Amino acid sequence: MSATPLYIREVKVRHLRCHDEVVWQCESGMNLIVGANGSGKTTLLEAVYLMAFGRSFRQARDPFLVKRDSDRFFIHGQWQRYGPMNLSVAGRKGKTTLRLQGRDVQRRKDVSESFPVLVEAPQGRKIIDGASGERRRWLDGLIITCFQNIATYYERYLRAVMQRGRLLRRRVSSDELEVWEQQIVHYGMPIVQAREKMITELNQLLIEEVGLTEHPLMISMTMPEYNQQNWLLRLQEKRSEDLRVGLRYGPHCDVVNIHFQQREIRSAGSRGQQKLAAIAIKMAECAIWSRYRRLIPVLLLDDCLEALDRTRQQRLFNRLQNCPAQILMTAPEGVEIASDLNIRIQLLDTQGLCDSATGSKVSMQEDTTVVMEEAA
Structure with missing residues (x-):
């Protein structure tokens, strides 16, 4: 269709x-x-x-x-x-x-x-030269648009993260904490998988934009190798540390990278190259919309x-x-x-x-x- x-x-x-x-x-x-x-x-x-x-x-x-x-x-x-x-x-x-x-x-x-409506503007979202959180929100917004139920997983994942933080401060029993840690992993794994799938598809589309960008762009995420058992074990072992500094492990902390000539484009690309890279990413995003939502x-x-x-x-x-x-x-x-x-x-x-x-x-x-x- x-x-x-x-x-x-x-x-x-x-x-x-x-x-x-x-x-x-x-x-x-x-x-x-x-x-x-x-x-x-x-x-x-x-x-x-x-x-x-x-x-x-x-x-x-x-x-x-x-x-x-x-x-x-x-x-x-x-x-x-x-x-x-x-x-x-x-x-x-x-x-x-x-x-x-x-x-x-x-x-x-x-x-x-x-x-x-997709926008690339100097006063808009900073995907190319902005903070990692800005890139992560952009990527997650695209995932929510394309993949069914992911919005619900995000909502429940973040709720579990916040509830675990509250219980840590209240010094509750391990059994209560374990319930929410299991939910963190249960709802976090589909988010990780959806991100991996979306990044793969975006990178395939960006290969087709080499005529515009001169050199290939590649999107990646700096994140641990998520495994359900290891993830649960890490949450249990780091409770004291997470109480002091907050939970710094999970999809809400992963870093999105955009590589140009095998270096981060924020430092490797000229202003003109960054401009073309931003437009190339919008082209790829447009193609994703066409593929999943059947709208251009x-x-x-x-x-x-x-x-x-x-x-x-x-x-x-x-x-x-x-x-x-x-x-x-x-x-x-x-x-x-x-x-x-x-x-x-x-x-x-x-x-x-x-x-x-x-x-x-x-x-x-x-x-x-x-x-x-x-x-x-």
């Missing part, structure tokens, strides 16, 4: 960050927004992410989504998934409301799984040409043209794009968006405001 491509036809934004009113019309392939720094290019990608997740992809918890001197912001998007679908977001400081097909969304997870996500690439020379820029565009996903990306003013590329380029300035070929502006109509207010 083939995967269903997901794409956005139109995004309407009102009072979001620096924007008064903007309409962004998109095509199913590559869409590039070009503009000066501070013109709000990233904000338009952020609007797409907000429709899928109800929150921003920026790392900082930013309360300034609403434009200054405004009470609330509105986003309305027309998506294509089998048929046309309408997603809306209305927000005030600290609160957002999502609506799908005119109805309030009760579980945001249902929207993010039905309208998947929308791919957001913010400042996609950062630190890339012309050769690497051309290599990137060639790879993106062969990607089945809709790609929404941004680049700074003055960037040179080859005329033979099959890409829609739009310019963003204080007056809104215009197509670079025709120069025609796209602005929000009066009736759009009414529709968005009703959707909120």
Whole structure:
């Protein structure tokens, strides 16, 4: 069974960050927004992410989504998934409301799984040059998306870890501790196995991205060789140590590594190589979504040409043209794009968006405001 491509036809934004009113019309392939720094290019990608997740992809918890001197912001998007679908977001400081097909969304997870969006952005999750915990959360999120019941195993595993810690502090009997230690191992083993399977599949996909990255990328985990009997024995023997420093053994402590030329990419790769590696990982992630969820996500690439020379820029565009996903990306003013590329380029300035070929502006109509207010 083939995967269903997901794409956005139109995004309407009102009072979001620096924007008064903007309409962004998109095509199913590559869409590039070009503009000066501070013109709000990233904000338009952020609007797409907000429709899928109800929150921003920026790392900082930013309360300034609403434009200054405004009470609330509105986003309305027309998506294509089998048929046309309408997603809306209305927000005030600290609160957002999502609506799908005119109805309030009760579980945001249902929207993010039905309208998947992947993002590579300087202000987003630091997979390439971030902390190990950030990488581990990314990998585990992908596992939860793809493998049935893993979310339940995570929840019960972490509950058992916390309960064991509480009982250690209370100095309870060994029998009580043993019950929770058995649960740690019981629920932890499927997590370890799922990680191993996912890493194997990602590495197979990353081999196919050598044309983009020049050298192969490889993902691995620094972790002990988990064995049920040895794991239980270790938990029993290290109770006193775990009481002092906490449990530092298990899936919640494993380290995710990304190797480039047989070295950690955080230290071995240049900024341009790291950029291409991050996009290659998103390509692999997109393929995983297609394989397990039969959906092709929308791919957001913010400042996609950062630190890339012309050769690497051309290599990137060639790879993106062969990607089945809709790609929404941004680049700074003055960037040179080859005329033979099959890409829609739009310019963003204080007056809104215009197509670079025709120069025609796209602005929000009066009736759009009414529709968005009703959707909120």
